[in-house]
Amino acid sequence: MTYVITDACVDRTDRTCLDHCPVDCIRPGERMLYIDPDACIDCGACEQVCPQDAIFFAAELPQDRQVFLQVNAEFHEGVRQRGDHPHVAALPRRN
Ligand code: SF4
Ligand code: SF4
Incomplete structure (x- = not known):
């Protein structure tokens, strides 16, 4: 199993974790x-x-955030690429 970072982290990169x-x-x-x-x-x-409650144990991911299990894993498969996973790059900007 693993822990998973979700969209609540997007544009909130304080890096506390x-x-x-x-x-x-x-x-x-x-x-x-x-x-x-x-x-x-x-x-x-x-x-x-x-501080954003963005991180979940994989087995406790809310239904509408299940995609982030794949997003975290695929980012590391392509970790030598710059930027973000395409799913994250396409999300609207948050101020
Ligand atoms: S701090 Fe988070 S990401 Fe790091 S090992 Fe522990 S649960 Fe996994
Ligand atoms: S502590 Fe939470 S909001 Fe901050 S960078 Fe880590 S996952 Fe993102």
Whole structure:
């Protein structure tokens, strides 16, 4: 299993979670951060510190955010590309 970052992080890149991950498996795109599901050890530290409540245990993802399981995984499959996952890049800007 893994934890998953969702759209509540988009355009809110304070990066608080980065400093709390013990295995350094959270990586930044341009508009949000993404968790590497193969490296995440399910400790839950990131979920507890996220000010946007953007992070969920995969098994507890709300129905309307299920797509972000795939988005986080696919970002790391293409991690050498710059920018964001296409699903995130297409979301409307938030101020
Ligand atoms: S702490 Fe939450 S809102 Fe901040 S960068 Fe991490 S996932 Fe995004
Ligand atoms: S659950 Fe733990 S290991 Fe997984 S991304 Fe969050 S802080 Fe890192």
